Amino acid sequence: MEKNLNNPAHLFQPLTIKSVTLRNRIGVSPMCQYSSADGVATDWHLVHLGARAVGGAGLVIAEATAVAPEGRITPGCAGLWAEKHIEPLARINRFLKAHGAVAGIQIAHAGRKASADLPWQGDAHLADNAGGWPTIAPSALAFGDELSKVPRAMTEADIARVKNDFAATARRALTATNEWLCLLYT
Structure with missing residues (x-):
């Protein structure tokens, strides 16, 4: 029997994928907020993500959260590379769950897009001596436009380290x- 996809009622029905059940099929995608201090989630994140849970979303995914300090897009990006990042994020997740949403997270490494200024301050790459940091990527190609810093091509050791960073960050996310994990490498 064919479903009528023009009827939006199915959006409000629960959805179970493996062991995770969403109260509905409305999900909030990850949106960078650039409001962290040393990668630590703040009250800004609690309000931003919490409002989506209170508003009825079944799945709320936290922004691109760096697996290493040098994997951030900007100095204001969220991170989960250290133990100090866990409890502030867990606090937000408890709030999301108390309001019926499943907590998700996008863990990320910005690669050649890393070391950029905040969008409202120009969004260009930061010089290493002006608050920026060296960048790595699969190849030594700049992102383009204002993000013109050429990253260092990753070595096999870099690839192994970033792979391990993703694994360790996934464990911290758990x-x-x-309950929901997205992976991103730019």
Whole structure:
């Protein structure tokens, strides 16, 4: 029997994928907020993400969250590369769950897009001596436009380290009670 996809009622029905059940099929995608301090989620994140849970979303995914300090897009990006990042994120996730949403997270490494200024301050790459940091990517190609810093091509050791960073960050995400995980490498 064919479903009528023009009827939006199915959006409000629960959806179970493996062991995770969403109260509905409305999900909030990850949106960079550039409001972290040293990668630590703040009250800004609690309000931003919490409002989506209170508003009825079944899945709320936290922004691109760096697996390493040098994997951030900007100095204001969220991170989960250290133990100090777990509890602030867990606090937000407890709020999301208390309001019926499944907590998700996008863990990321910005690659050649890393070391950029905040969007409202120009969004260009930061010089290493002006608050920026060296960048790495699969190849030594700049992102383009204002993001013109040429990254260092990754070595096999870099690839192994970033792979391990993703694995360690995924474990921290589980400790912070995330039930949904997205991976991103720019």
